[in-house]
Amino acid sequence: MSPRSASVNEELRRRSRARLLEATVELVGERGYEATTLGDIADRAGSARGLVSYYFPGKRQLLQSAVHRLMHLTIREALEREPQPASGPETLARAVDAVLNLAHERPVLMRTHMAGILQNEGFVQCPEQQQLARVLRGAVQRYGAEDPDSAYPLLRALLMGAVFALLLPGAPMPLVRLRAELFQRYGLDWDMGVPPDGDPPDGTCG
Numbered sequence: 001m002s003p004r005s006a007s008v009n010e011e012l013r014r015r016s017r018a019r020l021l022e023a024t025v026e027l028v029g030e031r032g033y034e035a036t037t038l039g040d041i042a043d044r045a046g047s048a049r050g051l052v053s054y055y056f057p058g059k060r061q062l063l064q065s066a067v068h069r070l071m072h073l074t075i076r077e078a079l080e081r082e083p084q085p086a087s088g089p090e091t092l093a094r095a096v097d098a099v100l101n102l103a104h105e106r107p108v109l110m111r112t113h114m115a116g117i118l119q120n121e122g123f124v125q126c127p128e129q130q131q132l133a134r135v136l137r138g139a140v141q142r143y144g145a146e147d148p149d150s151a152y153p154l155l156r157a158l159l160m161g162a163v164f165a166l167l168l169p170g171a172p173m174p175l176v177r178l179r180a181e182l183f184q185r186y187g188l189d190w191d192m193g194v195p196p197d198g199d200p201p202d203g204t205c206g
Contacts, residue, residue: 016047020055023041027041028066028112029108032108041062065126067113068131072135075139078098078193088142088143091143092140092188099163101194140152162182180200
């Protein structure tokens with residue numbers, strides 16, 4: 001039997017890593033961070049326990065990579081949804097809605113992710129985080145930002161702040177209000193993206 005080519009081995013590694021990342025978001029979303037072990041993740045992914053340590057230095061880094069991948073895929077799916085966005089503002093609106101709705105629909109996962117970022121680890125510099133950065137930077141570039149390199153970190157900070165406010169235990173802000181503030185900041189029409197049910201807040205452009 002001929003040995004596998006380098007490209008085949010690389011594809012197998014990519015799929016193995018993806019299964020671990022998918023298993024992580026599933027289990028943490030179901031059980032919470034503390035109740036999820038690396039062994040549980042390996043079992044859900046159908047992988048050997050040693051592969052987790054091979055790809056990731058620890059559970060916190062694994063979770064960050066997994067959530068960054070989920071965010072990247074969620075935004076990309078929103079941007080590729082038919083009909084394709086016909087304008088830069090529509091592109092940005094879809095990206096903003098993708099992040100806000102992800103936090104709204106998967107609060108346990110996203111709250112755990114935010115808590116990890118606020119601890120000593122900060123942002124994990126991984127391929128998944130780099131993919132997320134590229135898709136968000138592309139959105140602000142399509143939107144028409146004069147300096148995408150400066151506009152992207154600002155958008156990231158605003159989205160992080162909105163997600164934190166949405167998930168703040170005991171005093172969460174309504175999704176509709178947070179969306180309205182972000183849309184007003186970027187001059188986006190309320191009907192762009194995926195508007196929530198109901199009328200926009202007072203003072204919001206329709």
